[in-house]
Amino acid sequence: MAAALATCDMATVIEGVRSARGWSQGELARAAGYSQSWVSRVVNGQQSLTVDQIQDVARRLGVPLHLLRLGGAPSEEGPAPRGPGRTKGVDLTRRRDFGRAVAAGALLTVGGRPEHAEETAVDESTAPALRTITSGQRRMDATSSARHLLPGAAAHVHLSEQMLMNARGTPFGTDLCAAASEASGFAAWLHTDQGSIDKARTHYRNAVFRARQSRTRLLDVYMLGSLAAFEIDEAGSPELGLALVREAEHLLGRSAHPTARAWLSCTGALAHAGVGDGEAAARAIRRAEQEVDRPGNTDPPWPWVFAFDHTKVAGFRARVGVRLHRPEEARKAFEEAHTQRPASAKQAALLQVELASVHLDSGEVEEAFRLAGDALSTGLRFESRRLVSRVRSFRRAYRGPDARCVDGLDRRLGALVRGPGTG
Missing domain, CATH: 1.10.260.40 (lambda repressor-like DNA-binding domains)
Structure with a gap:
């Protein structure tokens, strides 16, 4: 060295x-x-x-x-010139x-704890405090724009990593790894909402890595499954998502809590549907339903908050039907799933886009575009690039004749490209 x-x-x-x-x-x-x-x-x-x-x-x-x-900011002499011996942002000298x-x-x-660890010491209260911050940020996600939450979430990830670094040589490292995993997982969720795929993937991978370091099997499975869902739904890689689900299932084992197994089976069903394997998707949904019916499906283990029930399975069955272009199956499943209100307006709008696709497959163009328009309004209100992108994808999938409802959505999407004051 x-x-x-x-x-x-x-x-x-x-x-x-x-x-x-x-x-x-x-x-x-x-x-x-x-x-x-x-x-x-x-x-x-x-x-x-x-x-x-x-x-x-x-x-x-x-x-x-x-x-x-590093002296990353420009010096008082002004920016350094480009030329031999320099790279972007780095003076090689x-x-x-x-x-x-x-x-x-x-x-x-x-070699152990950092030299300045005494300035930011950790104890048994540090990890719970960090988790409390993450929980509060998650609650605010239901009613706030991810764009507004991201700076605080990014700072919280940095704080969690700093506390983890300070915990070296102490008995608090594994708990802080779990707290850092949760912080990175939430940052990944926010980046996903803002359409930052690469940043979201980086945070999800860090969440998996920290969960593994925490030696908390269920948290490891949860973050692996979350990364799988991201690859399936956002990155357009159902094959990779399926591989991650299988890794998580192997890690989870057969004796795990029913909620964890049902959730993972449903995520796998989406992956199977994404690659066009309807039979495998149906088997995964049936496994989830069997897990839901198990007597022990109460008091879900952390990090799950609510027990996985038949209503949630129905929501996944509906999304599988959308991906397999089976509108009647999807419609029935959506009706069953809508007996329970989604946790947030953004989640409800994402389901609206899925339901709009069902109506489109059934030839109900006006209702489909009404639902897509409502989802777009929610996306604009919360500044959710993911929602706006889903509505754009829905519009691209329509190849039918022009109609007033189609023109109305086109005008709204066009205004987003042109900017305010150009309509």
């Missing part, structure tokens, strides 16, 4: 951190939030890092950011400085 500091060999510094912590290169990649191939290129000296990447990797590896004297900073942080963290 001393030789790496002297020569500013960042590849050796990062490899030294990996070796000191006993990680494989894959574990290092998961901790850093990048692909294993990217980490391999860094370690082999084939990939240089920008300031943003250094800060991101350092935060994820537990290196105190206050040690990174200053690599020695941030080489020392990263390595110094690594040396502090791999």
Whole structure:
């Protein structure tokens, strides 16, 4: 490490951190939030890092950011010129400085508690306090724009990771890993609502990684299943989602709580429907219904809040019917699912778009576009890019003749592209 500091060999510094912590290169990649191939290129000296990447990797590896004297803001002399010897945002002549900073942080963290841990000490109350913050943010999500919640959620993720770093060498690490996992999972949810797919995926992966470090099997399963649902519904990768569901099912085991197994089976049903396997989707739904009927399906385990019941299964059955273009099955399931009000207006609007697709498949164009228009109004009110994107996808799927309801939705979507004051 001393030789790496002297020569500013960042590849050796990062490899030294990996070796000191006993990680494989894959574990290092998961901790850093990048692909294993990217980490391999860094370690082999084939990939240089920008300031943003250094800060991101350092935060994820537990290196105190206050040690990174990168000078990211423009200096008093003005912005540095572009040209040989410089990369975007990084003056290569200053690599020695941030080489020392990263390595110094690594040396502090791999050996135990950070040097400045006494300034932000952790105890048995720290993890519950962090979880309380996450719970409060989740409650506000039902009535607030994700855009307004994101800055606070991002700061909370940073705080959780800082507290986790300070907990090294204490008995509170596993609890703080769980708290950090929850914080990252919620940040991923908000980024999904804002259409930031790459950022959402990064936070979900970190949530899985921290859940695994917490040694909390149900939290690990929950975050894996949440990542699977994200890949299925938002990233358009049902095959990857199905693989994640299978990994979560293997981890969960056959003796787990019925709510956990029913939820995971329903998520798997969506993945099967996404790849067009109706029979496998139906089997997964039947398994979920059997789990719901089990006598022990009460008092759901953390992190589930409510027991999974037949109404929730019906909602998934309806979404499966939409994906398989079976409008009658979907319509009946939606009628059963609507006996229970969705938890938030945004969730209700997402279901409205799904139901609109059912009416479209049934030839009920006016009702379909009415539902889509209502969902668009909710999306605009909450500034939800995900909702607006779902309505746009619904519109693209319509290939029928023009109608007043179609023109009305087109005008509203067009105004979003042109901006205010151009209609």
